[in-house]
Amino acid sequence: MSHGDAALIVATQPHRDALLAALQARGCDTRSAIRESRLVARDARETVDTFMLDGLDPELFHETLSVAMDEAGADARGLRVYGEIVSLLWADGDVGSALAVEGLWSRLVARRGFTLISVYPLVEQLVAGLRKGSIVAASAVINAALSDGLSAEAVLARLVAPAMHMIGAMWEHGSVSVADEHLATATCERALQQLLYPAIVGDRPASGECVLVAGVEGDRHPLGARMVAHVLEGHGHRVVDLGVDTPAEALAQAIRRHEPDLIALSITLPAASQALEDSLAAALAVAPDTPILLGGQGVDPGLARRGFTVAGTVESAPVLVEALLRDRSGEATDSVEQARLDPLTNRPETPSLGWATTRSAS
Ligand code: B12
Numbered sequence: 001m002s003h004g005d006a007a008l009i010v011a012t013q014p015h016r017d018a019l020l021a022a023l024q025a026r027g028c029d030t031r032s033a034i035r036e037s038r039l040v041a042r043d044a045r046e047t048v049d050t051f052m053l054d055g056l057d058p059e060l061f062h063e064t065l066s067v068a069m070d071e072a073g074a075d076a077r078g079l080r081v082y083g084e085i086v087s088l089l090w091a092d093g094d095v096g097s098a099l100a101v102e103g104l105w106s107r108l109v110a111r112r113g114f115t116l117i118s119v120y121p122l123v124e125q126l127v128a129g130l131r132k133g134s135i136v137a138a139s140a141v142i143n144a145a146l147s148d149g150l151s152a153e154a155v156l157a158r159l160v161a162p163a164m165h166m167i168g169a170m171w172e173h174g175s176v177s178v179a180d181e182h183l184a185t186a187t188c189e190r191a192l193q194q195l196l197y198p199a200i201v202g203d204r205p206a207s208g209e210c211v212l213v214a215g216v217e218g219d220r221h222p223l224g225a226r227m228v229a230h231v232l233e234g235h236g237h238r239v240v241d242l243g244v245d246t247p248a249e250a251l252a253q254a255i256r257r258h259e260p261d262l263i264a265l266s267i268t269l270p271a272a273s274q275a276l277e278d279s280l281a282a283a284l285a286v287a288p289d290t291p292i293l294l295g296g297q298g299v300d301p302g303l304a305r306r307g308f309t310v311a312g313t314v315e316s317a318p319v320l321v322e323a324l325l326r327d328r329s330g331e332a333t334d335s336v337e338q339a340r341l342d343p344l345t346n347r348p349e350t351p352s353l354g355w356a357t358t359r360s361a362s
Pocket residue numbers: 156157160161164165166167168169172181185218219220221222223224225227228264265266267268269270271293294295296297311312313314315316317
């Protein structure tokens with residue numbers, strides 16, 4: 001802006017304030033710039049509301065942003081636009097509109113030739129690194145989160161898993177190809193192995209109770225189950241990790257052989273629900289007193305209502321495992337109910353799924 005360029009900021013109030021303060025600190029006279037319309041600031045939410053009526057209206061998006069850009073400078077060549085619209089829609093859970101707006105921005109950039117600066121929060125940065133297949137870029141983001149003081153479990157649950165969920169949503173909406181998704185997944189697996197496993201497990205000896213981890217038959221999504229295995233190993237448990245796509249009879253055999261103190265089952269595809277039922281029946285038949293922890297995107301919430309213990313994310317796994325093991329050994333200390341607390345914030349965890357201590361196979 002010091003070279004006479006114009007800027008349009010479309011951001012939330014706190015971010016607008018922070019940006020204006022930062023520009024001022026760098027010697028930009030923001031007041032004059034605003035008076036001269038070289039600097040125009042718009043509220044991201046109000047802007048979104050102008051073009052999100054019964055869903056996204058591309059014409060209105062174009063019109064709203066064009067008017068704001070015209071106000072910020074008729075000669076668009078020196079115009080910089082800082083936008084938080086995509087992140088806001090994403091945070092609203094409106095993934096389809098977020099991705100569509102990304103496309104609309106690109107078209108607007110192509111037509112008007114301005115410079116677009118988007119906010120890339122950590123998750124989006126990680127998605128960008130994974131999509132490039134760059135272990136260096138992915139590691140930089142993960143390391144930044146770790147050095148910000150986030151625990152490795154939190155990094156898995158709040159950064160890595162959401163990044164993979166985002167990749168899945170992009171694939172579903174056709175904005176990344178299957179090859180892109182495969183590359184991102186392979187890069188994520190490498191980051192998990194090379195960076196996160198050492199951070200989670202380190203040199204800690206595995207001496208605690210034995211936990212058997214498995215994904216259900218027909219479901220070939222290993223990352224969630226692997227994260228659970230790593231995190232529990234990091235908490236000192238001896239982990240027997242069967243990987244995914246485990247038939248119920250094979251699970252039963254493994255339970256007989258390893259005699260785990262707890263069984264952790266992962267399911268990603270709701271379509272594999274019957275396989276989960278089969279696994280539960282098999283596990284209860286051979287080890288009726290061994291506690292079972294369930295997790296993954298495909299868990300039917302009805303299982304919690306049937307008394308099974310269900311985790312929302314990998315972050316709560318250690319607390320739930322401890323509580324289930326204490327319950328089993330009859331220690332009248334904390335109940336499983338208390339394990340609902342988020343171990344990081346000590347606040348109740350995502351309450352979408354319930355917890356209880358009793359269970360039944362059907
Ligand atoms: C990578 C991927 C694949 C890869 C997996 C290979 C690999 N090496 O990982 C491949 C290409 C094989 C694949 C195939 C398919 N996939 Co796929 N896939 C994904 C993707 C993009 C990422 C999965 C992932 O790793 N997520 C990250 C993990 C860490 O997240 P998570 O599983 O939720 O785990 C977290 C928690 O749930 C929890 N957790 C998980 N398990 C457990 C267990 C316990 C005990 C605990 C405590 C916690 C816990 O911990 C984790 C961290 O908090 C997802 C998108 C998504 N939303 O996840 C789609 C997705 C799961 N796939 C999907 C589909 C449709 C398929 C296919 C049917 C596609 C097809 N037509 O062939 C096939 C099915 C294959 C099969 N039989 O399983 C859909 C499922 C939709 C649905 N609801 O049914 C998704 C959601 C994509 C989408 N948006 O449409 N997929």
